[in-house]
Amino acid sequence: MYPVSFELEGKNCIVIGAGKISCRRTAALLNAGAQVTVISPEKCPEEMAGKNISYIQKCYDKSDLKGCFLVIAATNDSNLNEQIVADSKFLGIPVSSVTKCTDNQPDMKIPSVSSGNGITVAVSTDGKSPALAAELSREINNYMERYNGLCELQQNIREELRSKNLTSGERYEIMRAVSSEAMRALYYIGGNKPYLEMAEKICSQEIVHANRKKAILVISFGTSYENTREKTIGAVENAVRGAFPEADVYRAFTSGMIIRKMKNEGIYTDTVAEALAKLSLMGYTEVYCQPTHVMPGEEYDDLCRDASAFSKAFSVLKTGRPLLTDTEDFSALISALEPELQSDSETAVVFMGHGTEHPSNTVYPALNYHFYQRGFRNVMIGTVEGYPEFDDIIRQLEKNKYKKVILFPLMVAAGDHVQNDMAGDNRDSWKSVLEAKGFDVEVRLKGLGEYPAVQKLYVSHLSEIFNGN
Ligand code: CO
Numbered sequence: 001m002y003p004v005s006f007e008l009e010g011k012n013c014i015v016i017g018a019g020k021i022s023c024r025r026t027a028a029l030l031n032a033g034a035q036v037t038v039i040s041p042e043k044c045p046e047e048m049a050g051k052n053i054s055y056i057q058k059c060y061d062k063s064d065l066k067g068c069f070l071v072i073a074a075t076n077d078s079n080l081n082e083q084i085v086a087d088s089k090f091l092g093i094p095v096s097s098v099t100k101c102t103d104n105q106p107d108m109k110i111p112s113v114s115s116g117n118g119i120t121v122a123v124s125t126d127g128k129s130p131a132l133a134a135e136l137s138r139e140i141n142n143y144m145e146r147y148n149g150l151c152e153l154q155q156n157i158r159e160e161l162r163s164k165n166l167t168s169g170e171r172y173e174i175m176r177a178v179s180s181e182a183m184r185a186l187y188y189i190g191g192n193k194p195y196l197e198m199a200e201k202i203c204s205q206e207i208v209h210a211n212r213k214k215a216i217l218v219i220s221f222g223t224s225y226e227n228t229r230e231k232t233i234g235a236v237e238n239a240v241r242g243a244f245p246e247a248d249v250y251r252a253f254t255s256g257m258i259i260r261k262m263k264n265e266g267i268y269t270d271t272v273a274e275a276l277a278k279l280s281l282m283g284y285t286e287v288y289c290q291p292t293h294v295m296p297g298e299e300y301d302d303l304c305r306d307a308s309a310f311s312k313a314f315s316v317l318k319t320g321r322p323l324l325t326d327t328e329d330f331s332a333l334i335s336a337l338e339p340e341l342q343s344d345s346e347t348a349v350v351f352m353g354h355g356t357e358h359p360s361n362t363v364y365p366a367l368n369y370h371f372y373q374r375g376f377r378n379v380m381i382g383t384v385e386g387y388p389e390f391d392d393i394i395r396q397l398e399k400n401k402y403k404k405v406i407l408f409p410l411m412v413a414a415g416d417h418v419q420n421d422m423a424g425d426n427r428d429s430w431k432s433v434l435e436a437k438g439f440d441v442e443v444r445l446k447g448l449g450e451y452p453a454v455q456k457l458y459v460s461h462l463s464e465i466f467n468g469n
Helices: 020-031 077-093 130-147 150-162 170-178 181-190 192-203 226-241 256-264 274-282 298-308 328-339 359-373 390-399 414-422 430-436 452-467
Strands: 012-016 035-040 053-057 070-073 094-096 114-115 119-123 214-220 248-253 286-291 314-321 347-353 377-383 404-409 440-443
Touching: 012 020, 012 077, 012 430, 012 452, 020 035, 035 274, 070 077, 077 094, 114 130, 114 298, 119 130, 130 181, 150 170, 150 181, 150 192, 170 192, 181 192, 181 214, 181 274, 214 226, 226 452, 248 274, 274 286, 274 298, 274 404, 286 298, 286 452, 298 314, 314 452, 328 359, 328 414, 328 452, 347 390, 347 414, 390 430, 404 414, 414 430, 430 440
Parallel strands: 012 035, 012 070, 035 053, 070 094, 214 248, 214 286, 286 314, 347 377, 347 404, 404 440
Antiparallel strands: 114 119
């Protein structure tokens, strides 16, 4: 078998028979733009009525085949079908039969076809199981939907390349790179814009080949506050650099809002998909992703999903755990924070966590319980957007008659939430509200990422995947 596609626009095609398969074949031929004649002694079936075909109600005759480009023998009589096959072959017209032939084999087998998005998929089981072919072609087509529109983009890139002074070999290499697993994943996850930007980099040969095989991608939510960014996220990245000298360390952020904001200030940070596409194009084969997210929440789910789209672009692609996932993580975090914590009966320590509607919000009360067990009865954890709420914290502070409150961020970077919602001078910041209620308030603007012990915790999560244990 040698699969080809026929250009049928305006060509005379003939279908003999008017059963179910005949109707399907006729519809497919019409779809391809063919002029279709259907011949059958039976009345025109309902499915064909009103269609742009010539329906001739009569018995088949060899002379019907004259001047026709393609024949489909689709009667329910296998002997007649075989006769049609023999007649067509005699006239040199490609023919296919819907029933098995014994002496005269048709020279065409019609695969199961699905098309859309500019991509046509034909699946053939060589006649062994048309049903399986149909199911598989549907499944592949569903998968292909992720590349909707990609054909057109690539067509444009090809045209643009033709206008450049490149050899055909160079053009082919570029087209291969823009079609690679990593670039397709970038298109699927990021859409047109990042795809075209990366394609532009490939075309202008901005992507430099890496000397090493291993890369570590440190993935953070991100912060647009420059003063805390390098002290926290940058410090974690540096700790990772120090701990894994055999790998190159890169940065990605998960917050599109922060990436856009920084871009306006002239600072470019990759999304997870952009970073992974770039690392693959640079030639890295092993990539270890370490999120600096506090918990396995929505952002973590999303980054795992984005990374998994690139699983075939690398021989190794692993993602480490966020800060708080295991019981040991809670103890380790408390040990990291311990030197900073005051414990006298009049002072409360209140942490501000982000909070989420995601089920992982339970890490906040869980961490609070660990503090309690470790003897820190004066520690409370509240959140901006989850449970416990700030009101819950206020009630506890009042009930326990604390005089002083020290506010700490339970966030990696001391960004917007910390500087405004927690420590801002605006009337509804935690600091202002507590002060208005008569508490003596102290704020610590130290993101978790600043603590060397927290950096170490990320390094240890990374070594779990890096060293394969
Ligand atoms: Co927020």
